[in-house]
Amino acid sequence: MDELLIRLRNPHERERAFSDMVKKYQQSVYYFVRRMVVDHDDANDVAQNVFIKAWKGLDGFRGDAQLSTWLYRIAHNESVSFIQREQRIAGISLDRIAHELPSTLRADKHYSGDEIQMKLQTAIALLPEKQKAVFIMKYYDDKTYDEMSAITGTSVGALKASYHHAVKKIEQFLRGEE
Template sequence: MQSDDLVLLQQFREPATKEQAFTGILKKYQEKLYWHIRRLVVDHEDANDVLQNMFIKVWKGLENFREDSRLYTWLYRIATNESLSFIEQQKRKASVSLDEVGDVLSNKVKADTNFDANKLEWKLQLAIQQLPEKQRAVFNLRYYDEMPYEEMSRILDTSEGALKASYHHAAKKIEAFILEN
């Protein structure tokens, strides 16, 4: 574990420095986690809500963090689980099929004023939204965060081989989508 993370964890366990340490963790990881969540849930407001819920869970659970993994890995696991839970809740609320969820997320991408329909990045985002949630999480962690499979294995609680296969299938689906559209 990184020494600055160890210091933050030690400070968090002390009542006098608990809030300061949590603020340090927020500052260090908030932006990376926001973008990880945003790539999964697409919408800015939704990403902020998921991030906020995620940090509430971190605040409540950090004292019990056993340091079996890096703090970064633990945070990403919570962010991923919160994102996937949020998507499941959205599906239940809207009572839509898996295919329709991809359409809903694609429409959010299309409505985002930051995307230009003629740019490859926009097509990539549309393609990513067509993937099943877990495959999308694997693709995002590997492609955007350049996370090693070993680290992803700890976050997603899946074997490295399964993650490699999932990433490969996701990349093939994305490639096909971009070529067809």
């Protein structure tokens, strides 16, 4: 069992172990969430929620998956929920979000991408949430299909198909063929 998880299970070490867990995984969780929700402030809120939910759910975590996989699962669920909630509240279509994204990114002081990187972000924004998550985990975080399967609860075959579709769609968008 993960040494950190053993410490998290020990009531005397729990708080210190939690603090170590945040330090260890904060960047990977934050960047995954950030690529999903794009805006830094939103990503900050969602990433904090991920760790707070992890803290509250520690007793329910049986340890049959790796700690990082479990955190990613929470991050994936939180990000997808956040995006769906935002779209529902704002009532804005996916097309409109993607259309307005380049100007949003240009105005974002925490974004330094060039034109092709902005175009890539627009193409990602046009993907359905779950396909977007699969693409981000594989393309940016180099997760294996088995890990992604444990995170999303989707079969490896479906994930491979999903990633291939996402890559194909994005390449076509980048080439202006969509």
